[in-house]
Amino acid sequence: MFLVLYMQTMNPSRITLLFLLLIQLWSCSASSEDKPEYVLRFGHLANNRHGWHLASLKFAEEVKKRSNGRIEVKVYPNEQLGKEMDVLTGLLVGSADIMITGESLQSWSLPKAILCATPFAIRDSEHLKKVAGGPLGKEIEQHILDGAGFRPIAWFERGARNLTANRIIRHPEDLQGMILRVPPVSLYVDTWSALGAKPTPMAFSEVFTALQQSTIHGQENPFALIKDAGLYEVQKYCMLTSHVKSWAYVVMSGKKYDSLPKDLQKVIDESAKIMQEYEHELFLVQEKKDYDFLVEKGMEFIEVDNEAFKAAAKEAVLQSFDEEQTDLLNRIQQVK
Numbered sequence: 001m002f003l004v005l006y007m008q009t010m011n012p013s014r015i016t017l018l019f020l021l022l023i024q025l026w027s028c029s030a031s032s033e034d035k036p037e038y039v040l041r042f043g044h045l046a047n048n049r050h051g052w053h054l055a056s057l058k059f060a061e062e063v064k065k066r067s068n069g070r071i072e073v074k075v076y077p078n079e080q081l082g083k084e085m086d087v088l089t090g091l092l093v094g095s096a097d098i099m100i101t102g103e104s105l106q107s108w109s110l111p112k113a114i115l116c117a118t119p120f121a122i123r124d125s126e127h128l129k130k131v132a133g134g135p136l137g138k139e140i141e142q143h144i145l146d147g148a149g150f151r152p153i154a155w156f157e158r159g160a161r162n163l164t165a166n167r168i169i170r171h172p173e174d175l176q177g178m179i180l181r182v183p184p185v186s187l188y189v190d191t192w193s194a195l196g197a198k199p200t201p202m203a204f205s206e207v208f209t210a211l212q213q214s215t216i217h218g219q220e221n222p223f224a225l226i227k228d229a230g231l232y233e234v235q236k237y238c239m240l241t242s243h244v245k246s247w248a249y250v251v252m253s254g255k256k257y258d259s260l261p262k263d264l265q266k267v268i269d270e271s272a273k274i275m276q277e278y279e280h281e282l283f284l285v286q287e288k289k290d291y292d293f294l295v296e297k298g299m300e301f302i303e304v305d306n307e308a309f310k311a312a313a314k315e316a317v318l319q320s321f322d323e324e325q326t327d328l329l330n331r332i333q334q335v336k
Contacts, residue, residue: 037070043087043090055275055279066271067264073098084204088108097256099250101249103117109148110147120244136331136335156249156250158247160242161220162226175192181202184202190316191320207229222290224286237301
């Protein structure tokens, strides 16, 4: 009432100025209210067409909606936050908050993590679901959290890894002299060495150029990554080795997760579950599409002597594993 009476004594120009000031103050207040309390940086290696990226965007959408805008998740594909090992370090120092990773966790003194991508450990998708989504999966997740401070919030089934090259490989002995790109995982290096290749750890973003320049002769990855990275342009044959049926973890900085209020931790957990289900739907549809796409692009798919590869890989795995890893491998293979 006082303000109204006061305004009646003011000239029109001053009233206009007052209204402009009030509008500016309201605008600043609204802007402050719209600003998220937390911004989480989510990095991964896949491109923006890959199911991992689409699932990451789904997670960001769910988090924003369920937190009423209190959390914003910014997604960075294509190693924009750095290479995998750099982003893992980033989770510890605060330059990143969430990422997608898997067997590379072994490099962080997490010996059980390698079981999510051990050659010939998983029989099929149903077996994988029972392992990753069951008690053994929880055991591995707790091992990752306790050992490195990375909190797994979801897991994604990955397509089987298959070998690609510009020459046909049917038996392990055909690998002699082949320089093969592998992830920076000691088990992969040991396994492919035992099979007769010359494994070379290398960041995924460097693979296309290395194949193009013949710095390496081959690589091994699921259909989706072969397609999305355009490796069909520099590799003629895809050997159906299916040597690794694996899953990846979406991990969050344990420190960042613990810093959130309980209600927002619940938002992260619920949104991660939705992301996991969404990604699996995408995966099932995309796996067949990726295979058909590679056929259309001229890749030839070669059947191999799987039993010979399996036997040679098993020996290398057991030689590389310690007692704890061997015990977990045996328990995984006993899951029916």
